[in-house]
Amino acid sequence: MRLTGARMVLEALRLEKADLVFGYPGGAVLPLYDQLYDAQVRHIMSRHEQGAIHAADGYSRASGRPGIVFATSGPGATNLVTGIATAYMDSVPMVIFTGQVATPMIGTDAFQEADITGITLPITKHNYLVKDVHELPRIIKEAFYIATTGRCGPVLIDLPRDIQAAEADFRYPQEVFIPGYNPTYQGHPGQIARAAKLLSRARKPVIYAGGGVVYSGAHGELLELAESTGIPVTTTLMGLSGFPGGHDLALGMLGMHGTYWANMAVNDADLLLAVGARFDDRVTGKVSRFAPGAKIIHIDIDPAEIGKNVRVDIPIVGDVRLVLSELLKKTAKADTAVWLEQITEWRRAAPLHYCQDPEGELCPQYVIEKLYEETGGAALITTEVGQHQMWTAQYYRFNHPRSFASSGGLGTMGYGFPASLGMQAARPTELVFCIAGDGSFQMNIQELATAVGYRLPVKVAIINNQYLGMVRQWQQMFYRSRYSSVELQQGPDFVKVAEAYGALGLRAQKPSEVGPALRRAIETDGPVVIDFRVRPEENVFPMVPPGSAINEMIRGESK
Amino acid sequence: MKYVLAVLVENKPGVLARVAGLFSRRGFNIESLAVGRTLDRSLSRMTLEVDADEKTLEQVVKQLNKLINVLKISNLTLEPSVNRELVLIKVRADAVNRSEIQQIAETFRAKIVDVSLQSLIIEVTGNEEKIEAITLLLAHYGILEVARTGKIALLRGSKTTKNGGI
Ligand SMILES: Cc1ncc(C[n+]2csc(CCOP(=O)(O)OP(=O)(O)O)c2C)c(N)n1
Ligand SMILES: [Mg+2]
Numbered sequence: 001m002r003l004t005g006a007r008m009v010l011e012a013l014r015l016e017k018a019d020l021v022f023g024y025p026g027g028a029v030l031p032l033y034d035q036l037y038d039a040q041v042r043h044i045m046s047r048h049e050q051g052a053i054h055a056a057d058g059y060s061r062a063s064g065r066p067g068i069v070f071a072t073s074g075p076g077a078t079n080l081v082t083g084i085a086t087a088y089m090d091s092v093p094m095v096i097f098t099g100q101v102a103t104p105m106i107g108t109d110a111f112q113e114a115d116i117t118g119i120t121l122p123i124t125k126h127n128y129l130v131k132d133v134h135e136l137p138r139i140i141k142e143a144f145y146i147a148t149t150g151r152c153g154p155v156l157i158d159l160p161r162d163i164q165a166a167e168a169d170f171r172y173p174q175e176v177f178i179p180g181y182n183p184t185y186q187g188h189p190g191q192i193a194r195a196a197k198l199l200s201r202a203r204k205p206v207i208y209a210g211g212g213v214v215y216s217g218a219h220g221e222l223l224e225l226a227e228s229t230g231i232p233v234t235t236t237l238m239g240l241s242g243f244p245g246g247h248d249l250a251l252g253m254l255g256m257h258g259t260y261w262a263n264m265a266v267n268d269a270d271l272l273l274a275v276g277a278r279f280d281d282r283v284t285g286k287v288s289r290f291a292p293g294a295k296i297i298h299i300d301i302d303p304a305e306i307g308k309n310v311r312v313d314i315p316i317v318g319d320v321r322l323v324l325s326e327l328l329k330k331t332a333k334a335d336t337a338v339w340l341e342q343i344t345e346w347r348r349a350a351p352l353h354y355c356q357d358p359e360g361e362l363c364p365q366y367v368i369e370k371l372y373e374e375t376g377g378a379a380l381i382t383t384e385v386g387q388h389q390m391w392t393a394q395y396y397r398f399n400h401p402r403s404f405a406s407s408g409g410l411g412t413m414g415y416g417f418p419a420s421l422g423m424q425a426a427r428p429t430e431l432v433f434c435i436a437g438d439g440s441f442q443m444n445i446q447e448l449a450t451a452v453g454y455r456l457p458v459k460v461a462i463i464n465n466q467y468l469g470m471v472r473q474w475q476q477m478f479y480r481s482r483y484s485s486v487e488l489q490q491g492p493d494f495v496k497v498a499e500a501y502g503a504l505g506l507r508a509q510k511p512s513e514v515g516p517a518l519r520r521a522i523e524t525d526g527p528v529v530i531d532f533r534v535r536p537e538e539n540v541f542p543m544v545p546p547g548s549a550i551n552e553m554i555r556g557e558s559k
Numbered sequence: 560m561k562y563v564l565a566v567l568v569e570n571k572p573g574v575l576a577r578v579a580g581l582f583s584r585r586g587f588n589i590e591s592l593a594v595g596r597t598l599d600r601s602l603s604r605m606t607l608e609v610d611a612d613e614k615t616l617e618q619v620v621k622q623l624n625k626l627i628n629v630l631k632i633s634n635l636t637l638e639p640s641v642n643r644e645l646v647l648i649k650v651r652a653d654a655v656n657r658s659e660i661q662q663i664a665e666t667f668r669a670k671i672v673d674v675s676l677q678s679l680i681i682e683v684t685g686n687e688e689k690i691e692a693i694t695l696l697l698a699h700y701g702i703l704e705v706a707r708t709g710k711i712a713l714l715r716g717s718k719t720t721k722n723g724g725i
Contacts, residue, residue, distance in 0.1 A: 121577060122584050126627045129573075146627060180569065180630045304621035307614070 001171075005133045006031035006164040009097060010039045012140040015172050018068050020044065020059060020425055022052040024079075026072025028099025028112060031164035033070070044425060044454055047446040049076050051418040053083025054444070057092050058419030061405040062380060063426035064217070066093040066147050073099040074112030077158075078119065082412055084154050085123040089409025090238060091215060093152035095143050102162040103131055117158050125153030133166040138173055145176045150183030151302040152215060183301065187318035187326060195273070195297045195314050196330035202271035202295075204339045205231045208254065208283075211238030211408065212276015212300060218321035219243065219401040222275065225328055230336040232343060234262040236277050237393055241404040245397030246377070251343065255283040256544045257390040260553060261346035263544065267551035268342075269294040276300060276320040279309040280409070289549035299323045350542070350555055352394055358511055361535040364388060364463045367514055368395040371433065371461060374518040379431045380423045382406060384416035384440030386470040388463035390540045392435045414443030417460060421447060424456045431459070431522060438464040438488050448501035451527040459521045460529045462494055465536045473539045477554075478546075498529035509533040561590060562616050563642065563712050565720045566605040566623060567631040570596060574628045578605065581626065587611060587619050591644075591709035602630070606711045633720035635712045642712045645684045647672070648694065651701035652679040660700060667693045678703060 021043045025033045046052035049071045056067025077098040101110040117129045126146050128139045143155040219242050226233050226249045233243045234251040251262035272294040284290040297314040306315040354365040377399050383389040383406045398404050407415040420434035472486040498505030508517040521528040541556025568574045590608040597604050669683035
């Protein structure tokens with residue numbers, strides 16, 4: 001079958017069973033977009049390439065399938081950079097096709113030329129510049145394989161215009177042959193046996209679960225392990241949906257804004273089982289004093305994560321789900337009763353707290369708790385970045401894997417709203433909420449047009465504190481309240497913005513208005529923006545100040 | 560400590576940039592780097608000299624392994640191996656001291672490859688100590704310029720670091 005390069009891309013997408021592409025057209029991808037005109041695959045046009053790539057990321061996190069993106073050369077490609085880096089940091093599988101100037105023009109500073117393979121070298125799992133159309137089928141096959149296996153990540157294919165137009169025989173390979181790429185899935189049985197032995201002997205064990213649990217589909221195995229051994233589980237931001245938040249053994253999130261009892265437990269543990277987590281500095285605090293008394297077992301699919309930040313006693317390289325199911329066969333109930341009692345005491349001593357005066361200013365935490373109540377914890381949630389993100393992690397209890405998407409590694413403001421569109425596109429019948437900050441939402445607010453245009457009925461709950469709240473909190477706490485460039489009082493009027501785009505805009509200022517606003521949003525068929533006017537100077541606690549160990553928390557103003 | 564790594568990579572455009580970029584981005588130091596094709600023209604061999612502690616070295620190797628175009632990494636540091644570097648040294652020399660310098664070169668089995676009225680170019684091959692020793696001696700006469708290839712290395716005996724016996 002002789003096909004043009006552009007046609008090959010669409011054929012390959014069909015064979016990879018891709019049903020949805022996110023993108024934005026331009027001169028260097030005209031052949032690709034011409035093929036889209038009568039292709040089966042759906043295309044969602046964003047209003048900014050960053051919106052497209054975050055949407056593809058959200059689609060992937062909600063579905064487990066790779067996100068697919070098209071963008072043109074030069075500015076189209078560079079507009080993707082933040083989204084690619086976001087996906088790379090959070091190990092999200094994506095295949096990105098960018099247009100490029102024609103091969104004879106490469107290197108001449110041609111119109112809309114940017115060296116996107118050079119630019120994205122450090123933020124892709126791998127990338128390709130296609131110089132011969134005959135290689136295109138193999139390259140696309142490899143790209144999908146690399147993106148979706150081992151530790152997942154974004155792969156970019158740069159397609160010069162003449163390659164899109166050139167013809168060659170198309171035979172899509174069944175197999176890949178990549179001699180330098182060979183992920184390990186099965187854990188080492190000897191190491192697993194040693195781990196099981198340590199687990200059964202531990203008196204103060206804690207499971208520390210990260211995004212790897214969600215990505216490998218190991219939530220069932222994790223739950224079984226926790227219940228059969230009686231070991232409590234704390235999760236990272238990325239791991240939140242990997243363990244039911246309301247479970248007796250759930251400690252909530254650990255780290256900088258983790259719960260008091262999760263941090264105390266990790267600090268005091270004699271054994272830490274790290275599962276698909278990478279000891280990020282937001283988790284460990286001062287790393288030399290992290291879990292000082294604990295032996296550490298680390299299960300991860302990426303060997304480079306093991307021993308990178310902390311010393312590990314038992315490394316196990318492999319797929320988290322496969323390793324946990326092997327581990328389950330060898331573990332027994334541990335004697336954790338006294339330990340669990342101790343944790344309950346910590347929980348009682350310093351619960352998460354805020355004070356909602358029924359007639360007073362609206363507390364942001366109250367909005368999140370109400371949102372949890374009104375959705376029964378069943379919604380798909382994305383967040384932007386800032387205080388609202390941390391309150392979501394603290395107060396919303398996630399019970400289903402892949403029900404939460406947030407930019408954990410890169411901390412990208414502007415991620416959450418477009419990501420929610422991707423989640424909605426992946427799971428059209430489910431309720432999707434984006435919990436946004438008034439600052440972050442404005443970074444990709446233009447995607448309201450995409451939501452309305454494609455009938456993606458996402459609900460945006462803006463926790464509007466009229467500040468870049470997280471930055472303001474740091475300035476208040478560590479820079480003597482010298483508020484520098486953090487005020488957002490000038491608006492815009494988000495209700496009017498929503499209406500201007502053709503969405504429903506609602507506002508709630510009093511506690512009594514929260515429930516009704518949420519219910520109205522949930523009952524509405526289309527996209528809704530709710531402007532929750534919350535107390536401006538509320539802070540997130542507990543907080544591990546930078547440079548401190550995680551048991552040295554500031555527990556917050558008592559009210 | 561200095562480590563010598565032999566890294567077998569696919570001979571494709573951009574591979575050197577991937578390796579070099581990885582080092583700079585992760586804050587690893589490359590002391591020297593030599594690249595050349597292998598018998599199999601689709602592969603290149605990089606010899607890297609890295610100054611690092613043990614933990615950093617472990618990260619270097621693991622991160623290199625993650626590059627799709629990297630096929631194999633061998634740590635030659637602690638294995639019996641032959642290490643060589645070729646150096647060209649342009650040294651100040653006149654009629655008075657030329658023969659003296661020639662004698663030094665001979666002692667080190669180095670070659671004089673260019674002669675002018677004011678200078679000589681000496682080509683010397685060897686391991687680090689040898690190159691350091693001759694450089695020190697020649698510095699006495701005034702070294703004008705030096706060019707080095709970077710270290711290359713092979714395991715001693717019939718053992719190889721090749722990929723699948725190429
Ligand atoms: C793209 C980007 N720019 C800057 C930052 C730094 N930053 C982190 S949180 C934050 C404030 C976010 O404000 P808002 O969205 O209103 O959330 P809030 O903290 O008020 O809940 C800023 C500026 C960032 N994370 N991402
Ligand atoms: Mg704000």
